[in-house]
Amino acid sequence: MQNNTFSGLFVGQNLITLKEVASTNTFLKDALSKSTPLLEGTVIMAEKQFAGRGQTDNTWLSEERMNLTFSILLNPSFLRVDQQFEFNKAISVALIDVLGTYVGDDALIKWPNDLYIGGRKTGGMLIENIVTGNKIKHAIVGIGLNVNQTNFPVSLKNVTSLKQRLHKDYDLLVLLGEICSAIEARYLQLKAGHTKKISLDYMNSLYLLNQRASFKTKDGFLEGKIIGVNSSGQLEMETPGGRVFFNNKEVEFIYE
Known part of the structure; x- marks a missing residue:
């Protein structure tokens, strides 16, 4: 030490x-x-x-x-x-x-x-x-x-x-x-x-902010756009089905 x-x-x-x-x-x-x-x-x-x-x-x-x-x-x-x-x-x-x-x-x-x-x-x-x-x-x-x-x-x-x-x-x-x-x-x-x-x-400094990208959730693949992070730390995303929020490990970033 x-x-x-x-x-x-x-x-x-x-x-x-x-x-x-x-x-x-x-x-x-x-x-x-x-x-x-x-x-x-x-x-x-x-x-x-x-x-x-x-x-x-x-x-x-x-x-x-x-x-x-x-x-x-x-x-x-x-x-x-x-x-x-x-x-x-x-x-x-x-x-x-x-x-x-x-x-x-x-x-x-x-x-x-x-x-x-x-x-x-x-x-x-x-x-x-x-x-x-x-x-x-x-x-x-x-x-x-x-x-x-x-x-x-x-x-x-x-x-x-x-x-x-x-x-x-x-x-x-x-x-x-x-x-x-x-x-x-x-x-x-x-x-x-x-x-x-x-x-x-x-x-x-947020990665992929306001950029459309592919993600994976428990329900399958998702196209969305990250629009922010709320005060609780949830990722806020705009999707074809509307605005959704994710906790840690509920959404996975997909890399090409």
Whole structure:
């Protein structure tokens, strides 16, 4: 275990690097359950994560020391439980703030929690909230980002990395520092109540917004156009049968 310090008010001020861990989110949750004193903004980064988790128990596969796999502890007790998607949007936009400096408008958010570059998945996040009453006491923000990896399993046909896209290597700690700074800025923006600005930036970065595309649901294939995401985090889509809303895992994007 190694400790480092980033510049900034609090996110990344306490950085703990683990040589190997099953999941940084699980590590952080276990530490909280044992009442381990952890400062807000603590970052747990894994050099090797062998059981990384995505949404609804999906796995996140990452080559050792090639990518960023880390979790951040935040304490957004200023948010009610029914505002948790506002938090999701703030974190998503912060990641686009950073990726956009490298690839411009090619950096997009694929609802609900994926990061895309040029139409291909480059990263994702898993936010797990610990609730007290109707407030979010702790939020564990798990992030995986493909950085220097260029070889991916054949089964993953819609995946890329920064290096694969831009043909150069990146310093993982420098990139992590940039992400921590961006998350801190958007988190403070959210805390100050600037939700309209965050929502606007989120919508402007939404993958396939206002574009007709093919999707798959439990009822079969569907032609539709994404027109937004509501306050509960449901995907809002215009279809030949009218406006419909989808929760996570109720609709699947189809790739050519």
